Structure formats: C-alpha cells, structure tokens
Amino acid sequence: MHELIENPKAPRVKRVASLAKKKERNETGRFLVEGPQAVRELLAYRPRLADVVYATTGDEAWQFEIDNLAAQAGVEIERVTPQVLAAMAETVQPQGVVAVARIPEITLTEALAGAKLVAILHEVRDPGNAGTVLRAADAAGADAVVFSGESIDPWHPKVVRSTTGSLFHLPVATAASLSEVVEAAQAAGLETIAADVRGTEVTDAREQLRGNVAWVFGNEARGLGETERAVIGRSIKLPIFGEAESLNLATAASVLLYETAFAQRA
Structure with missing residues (x-):
C-alpha cells in the first residue's frame, strides 16, 4: 500500500492536472478520466489504457467496485486526500476518483472496418454536444465515432465526462480533413450522408438507411458548407412539425442515429 498523497502542490499532482490542456495531452499521449462512472467503464472495457487511478478513502459502493476492477486489471490505485483530488480534477466538485489513461491509437481503417453505422463529427466545437452524440451513437449501436477537422479533442475532460463512459465502448478516431474520412468510409462500404436542413426529409428516405451508413x-x-456537402453526397434532414426554429445538434444526431438503427434492424 502506497502512502496517502496529501500535498496538492506535489509535482505528480500538477502533472495529472495538466492533462486538462490539449498541449499536455498531445505531448504525453495521456488524458484525464473523472468520476466513478467513467473510471468504472475505463477499467471494465478498456483496462489496458489505464495507467493509474487516484481515489480518496471511504466506504462508498463505487470504491469497492473500482478497487476490484483495478485489481483484476493490474492497475495501481493511489490514495489521495480530497484536497489533492480537487487539485487533480478539472471539475469544481470532483466525485472522489480520477484516472490517467493512454489515448488509444486507432486508425480510420481500423475504426471503420466492418462498420454498419458510424457518426462523423466535423468541426463540432462544443464538448457537451460532442460527448452527447458519442453517447447516443453508443446507445444506438453504432460501430465507431470519428472527429474530423477542427472538432474539439475527444479526450477533452468535458467530452470524456459527458459521454458517461461510452467513450470506452466503441472505437473513436480522429482525422485532419472531412475528405479523408469520407474516402475511408466509402472504402469500408459505408454510404456517407450529411445531416443537413437542405436535404431530403428522413421520413421519405428510410429505405436508404437500411444499408451501411456514416452520418456526418x-x-x-453553421452546419456543413456547400463544398463539404458535395464531398459527402446525399443529405437528409429531420422535419419540424411544430414551431421550433431548429433542433440542437446533439438532439438531431440522436434521432437520426436511432432512425438508422431502427431501419437497419427492420
């Protein structure tokens, strides 16, 4: 058993906290996982990615479960004070546990191989939206999620938290350009479809969703530009039956992913 870490200003505490910054994540190849749910899913589904877990002492149910999962995976647990945990975490009120994990190296080819349903996030900047779409993709049975262009880093702490562990359930890849992703998706046998208000209504396009689909x-x-839509090909939209001006990105993505899941399982 290691000694309790009590100094919030200790170098290793600062190293963990620095993973909230993209520059540090890129340089170290590591990211921060916060909270019992996310750490539990990391240890249960992707234990080989976990470097170390930092947890406060106590008798909460999650602590026994995480202790057992860490022991089974051979992952070290370091005990820390609440003050140290607060210094490590990005959240204002951390939940007693964080982990440091390695960023998985997954190529586009690997992520898309054999896929039937994929979500591509292009230039999506809001971490809550990105995490919610990834979580919805997981729930709808998607096979992969790809972040392209200047989208937010999928390993950003807020994205990781908002996925509530779904980040560890399916492959997540990144790409520099949309054209690169579209080319890889088509090579993998997926039809790329843009979610766009200028497209065909989904109620008139359900037959087209029965094949292998990569939603963009x-x-x-600003949505997708004309050049981007041209690269993708087909566009489909959700109808607005009420008076709402539009739908939030994450809401629309969730509905379209489920529409596709229903069609593919019909």
Missing part, C-alpha cells in the same frame, strides 16, 4: 454532423452554428 457539422458545426453547431
């Missing part, structure tokens, strides 16, 4: 979701504010 664009930036929250």
